[in-house]
Amino acid sequence: MTPDIQPPNSPEAxxxxxxxxxxxxxxxxxxxxxxxxxxxxxxxxxKTFEVIAEMYRDDxxxxxVTVQIELNSRGMLEALGGQAFxxxxxxxxxxxxxxxxxxxxxxxxxxxxxxxxxxxxxxxMSTNNSLSTxxxxxxxxxxxxxxxxxxxxxxxxxxxxxxxxxxxxxEERLEQNAGTATGYPTGFAxxxxxxGGLQPGSxxxxxxxxxxxxxxFAVNIAQFGGGDSNRPVLIFxxxxxxxxxxxxxxxxxxxxxxxxxxxxxxxxHAFDMVKEACGILARKNxxxxxxxxxxxxxxxxxxxRFKTRHQDLALVIVDYLQLMSSGERRASDGRQQExxxxxxxxxxxxxxxxxPVIALSQLSxxxxxxxxxxxxxxxxxxxxxxxxxxDVVLLMFRxxxxxxxxxxxxxxxxxxxxxxxxxxxxxxxxxxxFAREITRFGNFGEFDGF
Numbered sequence: 001m002t003p004d005i006q007p008p009n010s011p012e013a014x015x016x017x018x019x020x021x022x023x024x025x026x027x028x029x030x031x032x033x034x035x036x037x038x039x040x041x042x043x044x045x046x047k048t049f050e051v052i053a054e055m056y057r058d059d060x061x062x063x064x065v066t067v068q069i070e071l072n073s074r075g076m077l078e079a080l081g082g083q084a085f086x087x088x089x090x091x092x093x094x095x096x097x098x099x100x101x102x103x104x105x106x107x108x109x110x111x112x113x114x115x116x117x118x119x120x121x122x123x124x125m126s127t128n129n130s131l132s133t134x135x136x137x138x139x140x141x142x143x144x145x146x147x148x149x150x151x152x153x154x155x156x157x158x159x160x161x162x163x164x165x166x167x168x169x170x171e172e173r174l175e176q177n178a179g180t181a182t183g184y185p186t187g188f189a190x191x192x193x194x195x196g197g198l199q200p201g202s203x204x205x206x207x208x209x210x211x212x213x214x215x216x217f218a219v220n221i222a223q224f225g226g227g228d229s230n231r232p233v234l235i236f237x238x239x240x241x242x243x244x245x246x247x248x249x250x251x252x253x254x255x256x257x258x259x260x261x262x263x264x265x266x267x268x269h270a271f272d273m274v275k276e277a278c279g280i281l282a283r284k285n286x287x288x289x290x291x292x293x294x295x296x297x298x299x300x301x302x303x304x305r306f307k308t309r310h311q312d313l314a315l316v317i318v319d320y321l322q323l324m325s326s327g328e329r330r331a332s333d334g335r336q337q338e339x340x341x342x343x344x345x346x347x348x349x350x351x352x353x354x355x356p357v358i359a360l361s362q363l364s365x366x367x368x369x370x371x372x373x374x375x376x377x378x379x380x381x382x383x384x385x386x387x388x389x390x391d392v393v394l395l396m397f398r399x400x401x402x403x404x405x406x407x408x409x410x411x412x413x414x415x416x417x418x419x420x421x422x423x424x425x426x427x428x429x430x431x432x433x434f435a436r437e438i439t440r441f442g443n444f445g446e447f448d449g450f
Contacts, residue, residue, distance in 0.1 A: 190430035198356035231314035320360035340385035
């Protein structure tokens, strides 16, 4: 810590906290949940609180007399200031009603002092030439996040205090009509009937073998979902550049064949459709990050930064999970452990942002080796942690994919979507139509006229 800067502290608040602990057993219990000895800046008060904490853990009485006796028996009383020190503790409190506020001041100053220390460590890392800039940034992010973790007392909630808000929520859903999405509406009626829309803080996995259409499905949800809100959607595209992704969106919006858009082989009528689609797309609040080397820590950092600019963030999409690295992989870690770390980071980010995250995932080759090609939860590639962390797992399957060589003229494709896991609802199978030439999914039978 810089010598000429006074570390944040409040001697009065620290005295008041310890004095209140000695006067009220209830305050003592609450304070033990909120503070630790190293939260106190004054060395004498830090040592005193440490003794009080030990007595509390041993289920021994804590008051002015017992603490004085304990300090004296340890030979600490005189060093701390003797009777004058004990008197100062007693005189610091006129009422214990403000004890929680005083404890909050102590905790706030403690966090600020930790931030001082973190800044010094970041300075030291910045001069270490053996560390890359990316490593420094990632470690600095972790240090700041750890320092800011605020331990607060958790109150127990009686069911009578919870039932009211729950009933109001149920009533609102009834007024919105049954089957209406209460989370982020995906634009697919059958999917919303299973999930009620993608719920805030949820991790939703879309898993399939390559070329089944999982990217198109996720992008369709971003492009055509959300109802009329037009809230921001953030897409992390690790597999393809942003331009290629937008070209797909343009095909889906305009109805013009993707290959024709890529090759420029379409007529003037189609060109007018493309121009109109460009205007529609430009008005959608969709943001794309196409950094192919993103780590799980990068993902969390960028999501936080985006959230500060767009508080109404509606949805985050990751395409796809196995292309991400943890950023902290050690030589002893296997790929399964790394994917587990990535999955947990994405799940934690969803909860922190309070918005749904869709993460695409590859399935293992085990499906190719079976006579029955339909995927199972056990086919999730690299880690069972994906299944464990997910709130919803959708397994995508197109039977015609395995016979396309014999049906090259097949335009539309039936897609089976199995809701293999649904933490807060039912599981089952629904069907979609996939218009492959324009990379667009629709409710089953929707594109029969194409």
